[in-house]
Amino acid sequence: MDKIRLTRRFTFEAAHALAHYDGACRHVHGHSYKLEVTVLGQPLQEEQHPKNGMVLDFGDLKKLVTTHVLEKFDHALVLLQDSAPALIEVLQHQGHKLLLTPWQPTCEHMLLYIKEQLLPHLPQNVSLHSLKLWETENAYGEWHAADNL
Amino acid sequence: MDKIRLTRRFTFEAAHALAHYDGACRHVHGHSYKLEVTVLGQPLQEEQHPKNGMVLDFGDLKKLVTTHVLEKFDHALVLLQDSAPALIEVLQHQGHKLLLTPWQPTCEHMLLYIKEQLLPHLPQNVSLHSLKLWETENAYGEWHAADNL
Amino acid sequence: MDKIRLTRRFTFEAAHALAHYDGACRHVHGHSYKLEVTVLGQPLQEEQHPKNGMVLDFGDLKKLVTTHVLEKFDHALVLLQDSAPALIEVLQHQGHKLLLTPWQPTCEHMLLYIKEQLLPHLPQNVSLHSLKLWETENAYGEWHAADNL
Numbered sequence: 001m002d003k004i005r006l007t008r009r010f011t012f013e014a015a016h017a018l019a020h021y022d023g024a025c026r027h028v029h030g031h032s033y034k035l036e037v038t039v040l041g042q043p044l045q046e047e048q049h050p051k052n053g054m055v056l057d058f059g060d061l062k063k064l065v066t067t068h069v070l071e072k073f074d075h076a077l078v079l080l081q082d083s084a085p086a087l088i089e090v091l092q093h094q095g096h097k098l099l100l101t102p103w104q105p106t107c108e109h110m111l112l113y114i115k116e117q118l119l120p121h122l123p124q125n126v127s128l129h130s131l132k133l134w135e136t137e138n139a140y141g142e143w144h145a146a147d148n149l
Numbered sequence: 150m151d152k153i154r155l156t157r158r159f160t161f162e163a164a165h166a167l168a169h170y171d172g173a174c175r176h177v178h179g180h181s182y183k184l185e186v187t188v189l190g191q192p193l194q195e196e197q198h199p200k201n202g203m204v205l206d207f208g209d210l211k212k213l214v215t216t217h218v219l220e221k222f223d224h225a226l227v228l229l230q231d232s233a234p235a236l237i238e239v240l241q242h243q244g245h246k247l248l249l250t251p252w253q254p255t256c257e258h259m260l261l262y263i264k265e266q267l268l269p270h271l272p273q274n275v276s277l278h279s280l281k282l283w284e285t286e287n288a289y290g291e292w293h294a295a296d297n298l
Numbered sequence: 299m300d301k302i303r304l305t306r307r308f309t310f311e312a313a314h315a316l317a318h319y320d321g322a323c324r325h326v327h328g329h330s331y332k333l334e335v336t337v338l339g340q341p342l343q344e345e346q347h348p349k350n351g352m353v354l355d356f357g358d359l360k361k362l363v364t365t366h367v368l369e370k371f372d373h374a375l376v377l378l379q380d381s382a383p384a385l386i387e388v389l390q391h392q393g394h395k396l397l398l399t400p401w402q403p404t405c406e407h408m409l410l411y412i413k414e415q416l417l418p419h420l421p422q423n424v425s426l427h428s429l430k431l432w433e434t435e436n437a438y439g440e441w442h443a444a445d446n447l
Contacts, residue, residue: 003296009287022348043257050171053253104351108341138307147301154440192406199320202402
């Protein structure tokens with residue numbers, strides 16, 4: 001049975017700032033991020049099984065990404081920890097949702113973090129093929145397993 | 150001469166139902182499927198030839214996919230044969246367009262079927278690189294030759 | 299550190315004609331071309347550096363493609379040199395922007411030309427992964443380094 005790639009697309013609204021950046025992205029700003037998560041596997045061949053013919057139920061992929069990725073990022077402000085202590089303190093005091101990271105929150109680093117969040121939770125019969133993250137409609141990054149064997 | 154991938158995108162309207170599925174997809178429902186067919190080859194280098202500089206004429210790729218794929222699926226109901234004999238009999242009696250398959254009509258299995266329909270009809274100078282099939286705007290599957298060497 | 303692919307998407311308006319073609323594309327006509335340029339590399343890990351966490355600044359990728367590709371193609375008419383001397387003479391006389399090429403201006407050949415324009419100008423820490431060029435919303439070509447090792 002041939003292998004098939006399955007992809008589910010998501011949107012989340014997040015803010016970030018790039019510490020030490022030499023341009024407008026130094027300021028706190030936000031994006032309507034689009035995220036595509038692609039898994040690879042063989043469709044199940046069990047005639048009476050509810051998931052017959054599926055690599056993974058699109059609904060299960062959605063739940064997995066919602067729990068392990070979207071709930072962390074959606075409507076959050078992602079900041080390099082220690083980059084702006086006064087700002088972070090005020091926002092925390094006001095109850096804003098923050099994701100403080102040991103890495104600069106570029107599109108590239110967010111992809112690597114998302115990969116780490118998802119890998120331990122994928123079912124055994126699929127592998128993580130790739131991730132695609134749009135910062136804007138015209139700019140996106142991708143992590144591919146095949147680039148990192 | 151470098152190899153180039155060429156892709157044509159299509160839409161078709163089809164219904165399906167997933168027998169034994171444990172959710173809403175058990176019911177007859179439809180999608181505006183999007184399909185991308187990608188071939189790989191070298192652009193022709195013959196100065197006076199009408200197809201000079203082309204891997205394949207986009208128009209020829211369109212005709213090929215229309216004849217061998219879209220005409221089967223467009224405005225059809227795709228059902229696992231034997232899954233609902235009474236329903237199938239009534240629909241056939243009323244002249245509906247049915248595609249009865251020995252496989253569960255998931256996105257995954259439709260991709261494998263589309264691959265089988267296209268492979269015998271591609272010109273010799275190109276190979277089928279991949280197929281991409283959207284069930285919805287946010288959920289799609291892909292078959293890639295490179296995943297199945 | 300994992301490798302990441304970065305893509306920037308562009309639009310340009312250009313006209314072309316395909317000499318000797320056996321269809322409507324023989325006539326001068328235009329497209330709103332979309333172009334995606336994808337580079338591959340490792341995100342920079344230097345905490346105080348303005349580009350920390352980036353493979354390449356999306357803004358730098360934009361400048362590079364604008365200078366070396368868009369400025370040649372945007373609002374230009376691309377014609378096979380010697381294909382229509384009388385037409386070319388009149389258009390030149392009237393000050394139109396022409397790109398006269400030794401190759402038939404198909405989507406395939408434009409990709410190869412764009413590759414040649416970009417390769418000498420990419421920073422050393424990234425490689426050109428792929429190019430994707432849409433002639434219309436439903437028809438596009440791609441050049442991939444991996445297809446041409």
